[in-house]
Amino acid sequence: MKVLVPKKSLADTLARVERIVPSRSSNPGLSLLRIDVTEDGMELSGSNMDVDIRARFAVDAPGRGSYAVVGHVFSQVVRALPGEDVQLDLGDDEMQISSGSYSTKLQLMSPSSAPVLNFGAQFGGSIDAAQLARALSAVKYAASVADFQAVFRGVKLELADGRMRAVATDGFRLAYYDLKESTGLLSEVIVPARSVDELLRVLSDGEVKLALEPAQLSVQHGNYSLNLKLMDGTFPDYERVIPKTFPVSITLEAGRLAEAVARVALMADKTTNNRVDLFVKGGELRITAEGSFGRSQEALPVLQEGTDPEIALAYNSKYLTDALSPADGEVRLSFSGSNSAPSVVTDLGDNSYLAMVVPLRTS
Amino acid sequence: MKVLVPKKSLADTLARVERIVPSRSSNPGLSLLRIDVTEDGMELSGSNMDVDIRARFAVDAPGRGSYAVVGHVFSQVVRALPGEDVQLDLGDDEMQISSGSYSTKLQLMSPSSAPVLNFGAQFGGSIDAAQLARALSAVKYAASVADFQAVFRGVKLELADGRMRAVATDGFRLAYYDLKESTGLLSEVIVPARSVDELLRVLSDGEVKLALEPAQLSVQHGNYSLNLKLMDGTFPDYERVIPKTFPVSITLEAGRLAEAVARVALMADKTTNNRVDLFVKGGELRITAEGSFGRSQEALPVLQEGTDPEIALAYNSKYLTDALSPADGEVRLSFSGSNSAPSVVTDLGDNSYLAMVVPLRTS
Incomplete structure (x- = not known):
């Protein structure tokens, strides 16, 4: 059966499906991509056991048929094709892929060798x-x-x-x-x-x-x-562990805080959880770190609420920068006081988001 | 001693020097970057034993001094600096690096711990x-x-x-x-x-x-x-092994040939040296490959010189595409006949370049 497909739609679809279909597996069936041609078009499906995927697109096909092919090889070939259109000639044992001056014959497997997948869900x-x-x-x-x-x-x-x-x-x-x-x-x-x-x-x-x-x-x-x-x-x-009240909180631009934390953390040792220390007092946030190569610090002006004695807390710097990453405007960082109770990040531009970070125990 | 440097020139220079100075070495001295401040400016130097490098740039400095610092840490810090200018405050044991709201103190080593390098060549x-x-x-x-x-x-x-x-x-x-x-x-x-x-x-x-x-x-x-x-x-x-006369040669566009070879070679097995076969006859180059997943071919029109019986030779496809990579216009691929004597690639747009590839032995 001959099927004509635009190269771009086939290549784009295969790129998505190929990510899931493993190129190596102890179960050789998992590396197979199933190809189903129906009157509605062509379907490509595969699985890595955790995720099943099926992609469907319109093609000109004269009939119906089911086939299976090694997924990553099919993808590689399609990506490299020279022309804008691809002709797939699906036979009993081989699929001939032709485009421009190039053609290749890929071995086909029985579709029953591919994983049995069920995409018949009723979407409620x-x-x-x-x-x-x-x-x-x-x-x-x-x-x-x-x-x-x-x-x-x-x-x-x-x-x-x-x-x-x-x-x-x-x-x-x-x-x-x-x-x-x-x-x-x-x-x-x-x-x-x-x-x-x-x-x-x-x-x-x-x-x-x-x-x-x-x-x-x-x-x-x-x-x-x-x-x-x-x-x-x-x-x-x-829910139980997210603090609801905070003696002190600070407001500042998320990107600026994340950059400062990352920069100061360059001096932190990986063996101490990339520890950075945060000190808040009088409208200033001071971030410090030290390790075997030296020590660093940065001070940023912040809008401070609450006037407790100085906040002094240590964090894994990566946890702080991760928590800030979804926010792109101002954030509020709220402290449960100077102890290891969790701190909370909220995005002032998008109150749907909340992050909690547990400070490092320092004593 | 305080030295003021534009961040960009320091960061760009360190990026080049850092590639050579190893970040890990069984010889800890090799990971050191030597800093020399003179009236002419600042010099950064290091070595990986195979390559010594020294970079020099103008700075405002009030005196002279020599220092050593762990190269990759210095580079990382400078790359992350927030401001446009950097102040380096070089003391006896520490270098304070300040930029904008950020500052760090890096440990300095004795310059005598760094490799002794000699850049005093007389350039003839x-x-x-x-x-x-x-x-x-x-x-x-x-x-x-x-x-x-x-x-x-x-x-x-x-x-x-x-x-x-x-x-x-x-x-x-x-x-x-x-x-x-x-x-x-x-x-x-x-x-x-x-x-x-x-x-x-x-x-x-x-x-x-x-x-x-x-x-x-x-x-x-x-x-x-x-x-x-x-x-x-x-x-x-x-020189002795480069053939000088060729019964058959073909001329075509380098990029087109390289792409076709790479595309056909997708079917070649790595265990057979990525073998592709080239057949030349009647002004046509046909490239084929086969492996465990299938077989592929592409035919290209070429300008053929010489009329020997059909040329049939096998190559490691990577050797062919490598040989073509420096050429960007038309190339001539010259064959010593259908045996394993070397083939030669010449760039018709730049006769300075010549590449020779030995075909695979196929019998």
């Missing part, structure tokens, strides 16, 4: 893609990358009536982002942070359809369908 | 920097990166009367580039290819001064002085 929910992307992007840094308690490597989605929250924590810091919208679903689920990254790559503008099924969240957006496997386990009762 | 030779850069850039790919015979990891410079040649080979391919200029030096030296990379990074416009000393080539260009340690050993007698 929906949300705006840009909003969902903003919420997930704002919090995913706070999930753990280490092989720690599993739920710390996930992003929790609280789907409630009239609101939705994305929240992540690794036990030392936390971030949440609230959307004041109903998705139409009522549930709480935990999605692995790595799957959130893959979802973010396909989100653009428009609507995202959502469906909750046992053990997976199904998402449809534009030409893409994804099944995200959910994590088991109980997410910590985080 | 010179050449245009852009020309030297063109020659070195065009040939360095052909040097070996593997732990093979040492001279194969070097670039040979033939400094003769009225001409200069840069040449590199790894035994399977070769490239040379001729300049029709006298450097004023008469010698043949071999410079490690990695040192050539460092030299290329400092070359811009203007004159390069050259000096040959026992076991090193000294170079001065703009604000930079480099000593490049030379390699011992005998460079192969390569």
Whole structure:
């Protein structure tokens, strides 16, 4: 069967799908990309066990058929094609890919060798893609990358009536982002942070359809369908640990604070959690660090509320800069006093976002 | 002693010097950058044993002094500085670096802990920097990166009367580039290819001064002085193996050939040296490859000279694309006939360049 496709749409789609389909796997079936040609067009699908993806696009095809091909090889070939159009000639054992003066014959596998994927969800929910992307992007840094308690490597989605929250924590810091919208679903689920990254790559503008099924969240957006496997386990009762009142808080521009923290932290030793010390007194924030190469400091004027004795707290500098990264205007950094109780970052331009950072114990 | 420097000139200079001064070394002295302040300005110098570098720039300084500091830390700090100017306050044990609201104190070491470097060469030779850069850039790919015979990891410079040649080979391919200029030096030296990379990074416009000393080539260009340690050993007698007559040659656009070879080679197995086969007959070049995932081919019209029976030769595709990379217009690819004698690439727009590639043995 001969199928004619514009090179650009095939290459762009394969680039997204290829990220998920592993190029090496102990299970060789996982490296296969399934190709289904129907009267509606062409579908490419694959999985890495945590995320299933299917991309669909219109093609001129004279019939129906199902095939499987090694995903990363197909992608590489399509990326390198010289022409603007691609002709795929799908046979029993081989697919001939022709474009301009170039042609290649790739071995085809039986479609039954590829993972069996189910994209037949009934979508009972929906949300705006840009909003969902903003919420997930704002919090995913706070999930753990280490092989720690599993739920710390996930992003929790609280789907409630009239609101939705994305929240992540690794036990030392936390971030949440609230959307004041109903998705139409009522549930709480935990999605692995790595799957959130893959979802973010396909989100653009428009609507995202959502469906909750046992053990997976199904998402449809534009030409893409994804099944995200959910994590088991109980997410910590985080609300309880977020302080509500603060003796002292400071307001300043997020970027300026983040740059100063990063700069001062250059002198911090990695062995001491990249420790930086913050001192707040009389409308001035002083940031210091020291390590085996020397010591550094920077002082910034701030708008200070509260007049406690001088605040003196130590932080992992990376946790502070991460917490500031989703904000682009002024932020308020609120201290629970000079002890190791958590500090809180709020974005004055976007009150949907809150981050909490636990100071380092210094004594 | 207080020294005032524009941040940009200090940061740019450190970026170049930092590439050479190792950030980790079993010899801790090597990670030190020496700072000399004189009435002429400031000098930063360091070494990785193969390359010594010294950068000089004008500063406002009230006296003279010599210091040493851990190079990569100094660079990191300067890169992150917030202001446009930097004040360096050089004391006995510490250097305070201040810029805008930020300041840091870095430990200083005794300048005698840093490597002893000699930049006192008498420059008896010179050449245009852009020309030297063109020659070195065009040939360095052909040097070996593997732990093979040492001279194969070097670039040979033939400094003769009225001409200069840069040449590199790894035994399977070769490239040379001729300049029709006298450097004023008469010698043949071999410079490690990695040192050539460092030299290329400092070359811009203007004159390069050259000096040959026992076991090193000294170079001065703009604000930079480099000593490049030379390699011992005998460079192969390569002229002897470059064929002079060719039964068949083809002419086509270098970029088009390189792209086609790279595209076809996607199907080649790495275990067979990325083998691509070239067939030339009747004004057509056909390139084919096959491997475990499938097979590919591309046919290009060429201007053919010579009418031998069909040329059929196999190459490591990477050697072909490397050989084509310095050319940007039409190239001639000349074949010694259908056997494993070397093929030759010449750039029709720049007859200074010649590359030789040995075909793969296929039987």
